[in-house]
Amino acid sequence: MEINKKKTVKLNNGIEFGLDKKIIIAGPCSIESREHILIEAENLKNLGVDILRGGAFKPRTNPRDFQGLGFEGLEFLKEAGDKYDLPVISEVTSEEYIDDMYDFVDIYQVGARNMYNYELLKKLGKVDKPVLLKRGLSATINEWIFASEYISQAGNDKIIFCERGIRSFDSATRNVLDIGGAVLVQQMTNRPVIADPSHGSGLRHLVYPLAKASLAAGLDGIMVESHFNPKEAMTDSDQCISYDTLGEILKYVR
Ligand code: PEP
């Protein structure tokens, strides 16, 4: 029996999390329109990004804020991914949406606010597609790992952890990216762990240094929010990076 073998997670197009190659997920916080996501996909493909992200169901803190385009947005995301040969990831905010999302995503994202939604996790355990499990806003490492076990125990072993920053006493940054905690989860579970330095800091000028730190620490990839006009992004614009910065990250990685 092989002990401590890394459990990699492979997508249908061959991209595999947990090998030497670092996986770069990028794209806008939310899908703003069909034209928007098509432009983003074309540019991100040219830059060399591996996977396209885009939120369609947005779990916004303020219920009056833009909530995303829903299933229509997912159709646009899938069209863009197909056109530019990019796998896509989007957040599933309710167990009700899992089946209808199936044909539109390559990876289901579980957001920080839903890490404790055990019914959602159990149902994702019945699906044969990978799940990216974000860390809860103030989840301990053990709670995060237990959450993943709701998915694996129900039958789905394709789990990727994503450290997205935790709340602290200091409001200078939106969250504190816990790189040490992320490496610890990698060591404890032997599963792929990536970092999200966009939500992990809330500040676009910290995304590049934190992306480098995460990758240098040995994490398996990063997920960042980018936009062709970051200051005009409809959601999370303060933490959204330009193609120039994304290009710098890709140069560092490759
Ligand atoms: C997101 O990735 O757009 C998102 C809402 O992230 P989180 O769940 O980490 O806040």
Ligand code: MN
């Ligand atoms: Mn966001």
